[in-house]
Amino acid sequence: MIFEKYILPGIMFDTFRDVTPEFLAERGIKFLISDIDNTLVTYDDPVPTPEVSEWFDRMAAAGVRVAFVSNNGKERVDLFNRDLGFVSYAKAGKPKTKYIAAAMRDMGATADNTALLGDQLLTDAAAGARAGLLSIIVPPIKDKRSLFFRFKRWLEKPYLKKYNKLHKSDR
Numbered sequence: 001m002i003f004e005k006y007i008l009p010g011i012m013f014d015t016f017r018d019v020t021p022e023f024l025a026e027r028g029i030k031f032l033i034s035d036i037d038n039t040l041v042t043y044d045d046p047v048p049t050p051e052v053s054e055w056f057d058r059m060a061a062a063g064v065r066v067a068f069v070s071n072n073g074k075e076r077v078d079l080f081n082r083d084l085g086f087v088s089y090a091k092a093g094k095p096k097t098k099y100i101a102a103a104m105r106d107m108g109a110t111a112d113n114t115a116l117l118g119d120q121l122l123t124d125a126a127a128g129a130r131a132g133l134l135s136i137i138v139p140p141i142k143d144k145r146s147l148f149f150r151f152k153r154w155l156e157k158p159y160l161k162k163y164n165k166l167h168k169s170d171r
């Protein structure tokens with residue numbers, strides 16, 4: 001499969017809430033670069049939901065620093081981040097790694113102690129892999145039902161299948 005190693009998730013969880021401080025500590029992860037849309041909240045949530053806020057609190061309490069690197073616009077990202085003040089970059093153009101590198105630089109993070117969290121293989125998992133980070137992928141919270149989004153999901157299918165095959169023995 002073309003680009004396989006760049007698109008396969010490092011690990012998949014059912015929801016961001018399953019990404020626990022304990023899991024990250026086991027892997028030596030101290031910095032988490034997170035996507036926003038469909039990873040933490042839907043496109044319809046302008047600010048963090050209570051469950052997202054609670055998850056941020058758990059991360060902070062465990063000393064895990066979170067940053068946002070989003071392909072969405074600055075207005076959306078700034079509003080979401082307004083009360084948090086995390087390192088954040090909008091219009092990041094993932095799978096490009098420019099702003100992932102920038103966020104890591106801002107935080108003093110290294111590839112060894114950083115993971116990338118997102119919902120899309122072709123942008124998030126690919127960006128994580130290219131930056132040399134562990135990529136953690138969750139299913140999109142609520143897909144936009146547009147043809148474009150359905151097409152993107154269709155493109156991801158063989159990679160998800162492959163991931164499931166590779167990790168069957170983990171369960």
Ligand SMILES: [Mg+2]
Binds near residue numbers: 038039120
């Ligand atoms: Mg997303």
